[in-house]
Amino acid sequence: MGRGRLKMELIANERARKTTFQKRRKGMMKKAYEFSILCDLDVCMIIYGPKQTDRPPELHTWPENRDEVDRIINKYKASTMRKPAKKTFDLSDLLRDRKTKVHVDIYRARKEMYEAKYPTWDERIESFSENQLGALLNALDTKLESGKRTLLNKRKQSAECHQHQIHCMEKQHQTK
Known part of the structure; x- marks a missing residue:
């Protein structure tokens, strides 16, 4: 024993x-x-x-x-x-490395998901002629301008709505 x-x-x-x-x-x-x-x-x-x-x-x-x-x-x-000394790791170094690797993995996964969901390049564009590329550029510019106008109109409507609400609240307050 x-x-x-x-x-x-x-x-x-x-x-x-x-x-x-x-x-x-x-x-x-x-x-x-x-x-x-x-x-x-x-x-x-x-x-x-x-x-x-x-x-x-x-x-x-x-x-x-x-x-x-x-x-x-x-x-x-x-x-x-x-010879250069090997880096010694303590627990905080290990956890920091793991955290960094996890963040990198998350970034890559999100990037892949985004690229799959919203592809930004179409391989057919590679074979476009100069005229076709110009036409595509004009179409994209038109869409962009249309989007800007729509956004501006929405902002205007929102501002008018807020002004109307403020006016109504002032009227209610004056009647009391």
Whole structure:
């Protein structure tokens, strides 16, 4: 039967926290050593001890030789400067990307629906002669002018209707 699951929360008792830190640090150092030997890797680990009220936190490194730590850190810096780092994504980046993709998909779908519902180009126009294109242009200009006149008349009627309503309301108000 194995150990029970450990709750991951801050250990309230400072002495117990320090004891746990010492044991876990020792285990982590051993794992780093084993990892470097078994896989023939350069491994570096930097651990700051827990905050203490009477002094600053202790610094622990593996390997313990400071020159070796500096060599590994410089090797890491050199390798990351040679090749551009891959962009790291956090949750907000992921959601922003998904939102953008959804907006693009919606835009494309609406555009396709609009083009299917209101086609703007007829392939037959490609084979029109210059005279036929001129006639089409004149017909479109005539339709456009007719539409403008209709719109102007509707606006005039609407304005007259509003004026009539205002006049009627003024009469009602005067009779009261």
